[in-house]
Amino acid sequence: MTDTEQRPPVVAIDGPSGSGKGTIARLLAEQLGYSLLDSGALYRLTALAALEREADLSDEATLTEIAANLDIRFELHNGDTAAILEGQDVSRDIRMERVSMAASKVAAMPGVRAALLQRQRDFRQSPGLVADGRDMGTTVFPDAPVKVFLTASAEERARRRFEQLREKGVSVSLRDLLEDIRARDARDMNREASPLAPAEDAVELDSTGVDIDGVLQQVMGLVRERIGTG
Ligand code: DC
Secondary structure, eight states: OOOHHHHHEEEEOOOOOTTHHHHHHHHHHHHTOOOEEEHHHHHHHHHHHHHHHTTTOOOOHHHHHHTTTEEEEEEEEEEEEEETTTTEOOOTTSSSHHHHHHHHHHHOOOHHHHHHHHHHHHHHHHTTTEHHHHHHSIIIIOOOOOEEEEEHHHHHHHHHHHHHHHHHOOOHHHHHHHHHHHHHHHHHHHSSOOSSOTTTOEEEEEOOOOOHHHHHHHHHHHHHHHHOOO
């Protein structure tokens, strides 16, 4: 057996925002009893730390330094993961729109990505890990036995976001959301450092018009086939 085969298995779930990968990753981790890595939260935490320090968001050296020295941990609170930055629960703050925008900028910097790489790999613990992101299957865990690239049409993703915000009492225009999603997709796919793209050996699943349970069953099927559990 090679060194790679002895490492705990990783289920890599990549895809654009709104594809449902966060929900799928959480449910999978629960069902399998695996750890969960929400890699986007690391970029969001870096962005929040930079905003709080009023750092220049275009200064890669400063941002890299912030990413390398982040004092963060994740804690499970009643089934939800809380993100703790310097001792403060910032789970809500990192979801704010200005943090999302800053995270997308920060995530395009190769220095920041390199600084966060080992931190992400450290989540790989027995009995296994479900990793949610954009480059889990391509860069962070290229040897993951299960790689899924989850997509949905931009229109469907905008509609899902619209419903989520409406439930929270936030009123936005569907058209603005669609434009935001298209702009973010373009930035994520066209950046040089780890662009959003399926790994060569990823299974592409389209969740447009499919309910969460349907997608979950398909991914569980892959886990049974490739890892032998689930
Ligand atoms: O998935 P999310 O919306 O929480 O991600 C926040 C930002 O980080 C988003 O702009 C995409 C980026 N990201 C990334 O570049 N690589 C990852 N593995 C995860 C997120």
